[in-house]
Amino acid sequence: MNAVVFRRVLADRRRWLIGWSIGITVFVVLNIAFWPSFRDQSDELNDMFDKMPESLRALFGMGDGVDPFSPVGYLSSQVYTLAMPMLLLIAGIGAAASMAGDEENGLLETVFTLPISRGRLVLERWAAVVVLTAALAGVGLVATVVSARAVDLDVGIGSMVWASVGVTVLTWAVTGLGLFTGALTGRRGLAITVAAVVAVASYLITSLADAGIGVFETLEPLSVFTHYDVLATLAAGTPPWSFLVLVAAAAITTAAARWAIDRRDLRNA
Amino acid sequence: MAHDRPPPYRDGVDHDLPLPGGPGSNTPAIATRRLSKRFSGRFSRGPASGHGSLALDELDLEVHAGEVFGFLGPNGAGKTTTIRLLLDLIRPTSGSATVLGLDPRRDGVALRARIGYLPGDVNLPPRLTGRAYLADHAAIRGLDLRSATGDLADRLGADLDRPMGDLSLGNRRKVAMIAAFAHRPQLLVLDEPTGGLDPLVQQTFRSLAREAADEGRTVFLSSHVLDEVQHVADRVAVLRAGRLVAEDRIDALLARLTRTFRVRFGDAPSLDQFGRVSAVTSVSVLPGGDLEFVLDGPAGPLLAALAPLHPLDLHGHEPDLEELFLGYYGATHVGRDELNASAPIAADRTEAVTA
CATH class of the missing domain: 3.30.70 (Alpha-Beta Plaits)
Structure with missing residues (x-):
């Protein structure tokens, strides 16, 4: 067990990791930096938000009886509901689809003629994506904790840790689908599209279901964002059981990817 | 997993156990029986017939252990398709293949430990140096191939310290050739090996292929140019439109x-x-x-x-x-x-x- 492929992906992604770390840090710091002025204008903003329809408010990550102008409401709407998952998903889907990209470019052809099974190759590459996305979530967590301290955004560390765990398992579930699609078809573009469509559709379903729109409430259990449930996580400071649904989804897509790559012809570059 | 076992030989020293298809064995290095491949829909190549296109049509081939076998045919004849079937990169539509006595799919990992493959299209990670690339290959094989790699690089004049994206096609092919030869595999599968190489390096390549055969290893050499195989091959087969049209000793073929x-x-x-x-x-x-x-x-x-x-x-x-x-x-x-x-x-x- 020397995990050559795993280590190679990590080495090749060093610049990628640095770039995304900087991007996520800047994004988090800029968003949290507005907390003091936001807090000071909360009365006026409250009036404005009260006039918004419930569905629109849900889209901004508010609802469930959490005051959007509380520290938890602010951190949820500004960082964890949309921005952090979006950045991690873009980074993670690209990384997960890169195996199909390498297949399209003919770079996998020689690897698959080495004494390593296809399933093992998929697992090692997937393990690298898991580690890299967890590392990015960790960077986001550190940036959040430090900048929240700096502007007196009073949210418990446990809340932020569990929210970051949530965003990590959310990313694994969605990128796992990208991995599976890439393993099934060998097409990078399709892998990215399927994962991205599922992510966006999930976000809309959960938001609109939160707003009480019936048809979306029916679909709600199918959405990964429903199981992510970050506002409740931040408010409670403990993880919901539904995180396990996301972990299970990631495990199932990984197993499916292993199965899929082994049953087809590899594409010729 | 099969490759968790110790590899059959380490650092180029041939093992003593007689393996199927190995030196002194009567098992053919490659045997195919009515091996066929039909590509469907948009992946189709070659002349269309029925659903999809038949890239390989009931190929019966036998390559003896220890010979240099030339596999000739015009572009699109099915040579690369055959090679990809033997390496389990693609699966046959019908028929079967045995390589070194093993099933390419079921025994894939154990089999590929004994094969060296040089692809016709040399695609290498552009940002990696040849040395790092070859070190990865050796590590996946569980072998220490540094001295073998160094020797081959000297003989071929390969530059292993620049990113491979900066190398010419010929120099990238040298790296790929080292990857195929370094572990002294029982079977070398070489697809159009000398394209882009200067005559001196082509000569070195022929020596390497000949040396491998002299050590009892098998060389399967595919080409669309007769010149590439006639100086080194013992026997040749000619493929056209997915069918075997000739199989003979090279001197008999040249005489005609x-x-x-x-x-x-x-x-x-x-x-x-x-x-x-x-x-x-x-x-x-x-x-x-x-x-x-x-x-x-x-x-x-x-x-x-x-x-x-x-x-x-x-x-x-x-x-x-x-x-x-x-x-x-x-x-x-x-x-x-x-x-x-x-x-x-x-x-x-x-x-x-x-x-």
């Missing part, structure tokens, strides 16, 4: 081959006088007045007939695959348009007299 000579004269002689010269199968006049002779036997009688006519210049050219086919089957059996061979077809022929 026709050769072409172009001759320039000060005063063009009449064609008639060559009609009865032994071994001349046809004479034609090229634009500019040169004569082109096609021979299927010794050149002596033709030279004797030419000498009194004061030829100014004599030029023979390397036989190509097209001529090989023509020599085997005659032009009527193999349409020229079907022969998507690499060598240019002499389209400038204006008149032909068949002897």
Whole structure:
């Protein structure tokens, strides 16, 4: 067990990791930096938000009886509901689809003629994506904790840790689908599209279901964002059981990817 | 997993156990039985027939352990498809293949530990150096190949310290060649190995292939150029449109081959006088007045007939695959348009007299 492929992906992604770390840090710091002025204008903003329809408010990550102008409401709407998952998903889907990209470019052809099974190759590459996305979530967590301290955004560390765990398992579930699609078809573009469509559709379903729109409430259990449930996580400071649904989804897509790559012809570059 | 076991040999030292398909074994290195591959829909290549296209049509092939086997055919004949089937990169539509006595799919990992493969299209990670790339391969094989890699790099003149994206095609091919040879595999599968290499390196390659065979290892050498295999192969098979059309010893094949000579004269002689010269199968006049002779036997009688006519210049050219086919089957059996061979077809022929 020397995990050559795993280590190679990590080495090749060093610049990628640095770039995304900087991007996520800047994004988090800029968003949290507005907390003091936001807090000071909360009365006026409250009036404005009260006039918004419930569905629109849900889209901004508010609802469930959490005051959007509380520290938890602010951190949820500004960082964890949309921005952090979006950045991690873009980074993670690209990384997960890169195996199909390498297949399209003919770079996998020689690897698959080495004494390593296809399933093992998929697992090692997937393990690298898991580690890299967890590392990015960790960077986001550190940036959040430090900048929240700096502007007196009073949210418990446990809340932020569990929210970051949530965003990590959310990313694994969605990128796992990208991995599976890439393993099934060998097409990078399709892998990215399927994962991205599922992510966006999930976000809309959960938001609109939160707003009480019936048809979306029916679909709600199918959405990964429903199981992510970050506002409740931040408010409670403990993880919901539904995180396990996301972990299970990631495990199932990984197993499916292993199965899929082994049953087809590899594409010729 | 199978490769968690210790590899059968380490650092290029051949193991003592007689493995199927190995030195001293009667098991063929490669045996295919009615091996067929049909590509469906948009992946199709080659002539379409029925659903999708049949890239390989019931191939029966036997490559003996320890020989250099030339696998010839024009582009699109199914050579690379065959190789990809043997390596389990793709799966057969029907039929079966055994490589070194193993099943490419079921025993894939154990089998690929004993194979070295040089792809026709050399795609290498552009930002990686050759050294890092080869170190990865060795690590996946569980072998320490640093000295073998260094020796091969010296012989081939390969640059292992620059990112491979900065290397020319020939230099990238050298890296890929080291990857194929370094672990001294029992079977070398080489797809169009010398494209983009200068003649000196081609010579080194031939030596490497010959040395491998002399050590009892098997070399499977695919090419669309006869010249690439005729100096090194023991036997050849010729594939066309997915079907095996010939399989023979290379010397027997070459003996049947026709050769072409172009001759320039000060005063063009009449064609008639060559009609009865032994071994001349046809004479034609090229634009500019040169004569082109096609021979299927010794050149002596033709030279004797030419000498009194004061030829100014004599030029023979390397036989190509097209001529090989023509020599085997005659032009009527193999349409020229079907022969998507690499060598240019002499389209400038204006008149032909068949002897």
